[in-house]
Amino acid sequence: MATQTPDSPATAPAARDAERTRSEILAVARREFADKGFAGARVDEIAAKTRTTKRMIYYYFGGKESLYIAVLEQAYTGIRALEQQVDVEHLDPAEAIRQLAALTFDHHESHPDFIRLVSIENIHHARHIARSDILAGLANPALDALTRILDRGRATGRFRRDVEPIDVHMMISAFCVFRTANRYTFNAIFKWDMLDPDRRDHYRTMIGDIVLEYLTASR
Amino acid sequence: MATQTPDSPATAPAARDAERTRSEILAVARREFADKGFAGARVDEIAAKTRTTKRMIYYYFGGKESLYIAVLEQAYTGIRALEQQVDVEHLDPAEAIRQLAALTFDHHESHPDFIRLVSIENIHHARHIARSDILAGLANPALDALTRILDRGRATGRFRRDVEPIDVHMMISAFCVFRTANRYTFNAIFKWDMLDPDRRDHYRTMIGDIVLEYLTASR
DNA sequence: CAATGTATGTACTAGTTAGTTAGTTATACT
C-alpha cells in the first residue's frame, strides 16, 4: 500500500488485486442496484463504472442475480455488525430505548442505499433473502438488546408488561424507514422534506418520545 | 350486460369498446407494474394479459412510461376520493383520530398494489409524480381533516399544541405503510408476519394508541 | 350508402442486454 509505482494513476491498468477488483464491483453494484432496482440496473453499466470489465462480474459473482444477492448480504451483515457494537445495557431502560431509537434513526438516515435495497427486495417478495443461506438465518442483535431493555424496564415497574419487543422494533423501524424510504413521494405530495436538516433533531427526539410514551402508558 | 351474444365467450374478439379496452389495459398494467416495478414490467406481457394487443397500449397511452404515469394517477386519485368520503368531523377528537388511523390502516392493508407503486415511485425519486400535472397538485383531504381534528382537540385542552398535522399524518402513514410495504423482508428476517390476520386487531388498535398517547402526553 | 375517423390486429425493426467464447497477461511456486 505504501509502496506505489510512480506512474500508475487511477486510469492505468491497475495492478492485479483480486480482492480490490471484487470489492470494487460490489461497491459499484450496490450503488447501481440501490439506484435503479434489480431489473433497472445494467450489468454493462456496473462494469463500465468499475476499473475492470463485465467478464469479471461473471468471473467473481456468476451472474446478475448472484451479484445482487452478494450486495444484499454485504449490506445486511454490515448493519448487523454495527448493531452488535451497541452497548446500552448499562443505561436506565428509558434512556436505553431513546439511544436505541436514535441509533436506528442515525443509521437509516446515513445509509439510504440500504433502505432502498430493502424496499427493492420487498418488491421482489424478499425471495433473494430467502434464497441466501447467510441472510435467512441472520440473528438480530438489536432485537436481543431490546428484549433485555424491556425486561429491565418491566422489572422496575416503569414499562408496561404487555408490549412485545418485536412490536417496539417495528415502531422504530417503521418511523425511521418511512422517513428515508418514502422521502420522495412525501415531498412530491406534501412539499415537506422529512430529511430536511432543520427538522432532524425534531424527528430524532420524536421517535424516542413516541416509543417511551407507548411503553409507559397506563391502562 | 343482461343481453349477451350466445356465442361470445371471453376469447372471442370482444366487441369494440374503447373505454373497456382502455380500462382493461390500465388494470393489467397496474398489477404488472406493482408486481415487477417499472423496469421489470414488460409491455408485451401487459398486452398478452389483456384481450387486446400491444398496439393498443401505444394507441391509448403513448408508451410504457406514460402508461406507468396513468397507473399512478389512477391509483392516487382513487385514494383521494376515498379520503374525501371520510366524515369524522362530528366525532370526539380522540375518537376521530382513532377512526382516521383505522381508515388509513384498513386502506393500506386492502390496497397492497398502491403501497407497492409508492415504493417503486420512491425508487425513482418520485420523478413521475413530479412530471404529472394531476399528481403534483393533488390536495390531501386526510391532512385537511387532521388539521381540523387537531384544532378541536387543542381547543378542549386535550391535545398538545405543539404537534403539527403533517407529523401526525407521518406517524400514521409510517406505521401503516411499513406494515404492508416491508412485510416480506420483515417476515424473512424475523419470521413475523405483520399481516397475519390474528394480529390485525392488535396492530389496528396499536396505531391509534400510539398517536393518541403522543397527542395527549403531558410535558 | 358512401365516406370518414376511430379502433384494432399483424408483422416487423432497431437497439439493448445478459451471458459466453476464446483467448492473454501477471504472479506464485518449483
Place this chain on the structure above:
DNA sequence: AGTATAACTAACTAACTAGTACATACATTG
C-alpha cells in the same frame, strides 16, 4: 528459468424489448 494457475480483456451472440409501419375492420354521420 520454466510452468501452472489465477486474474484479466476484448469481441461476440442469442434472446429480448420498446416502439412502429402498415393494413383493415367497424361504426357513425351526412
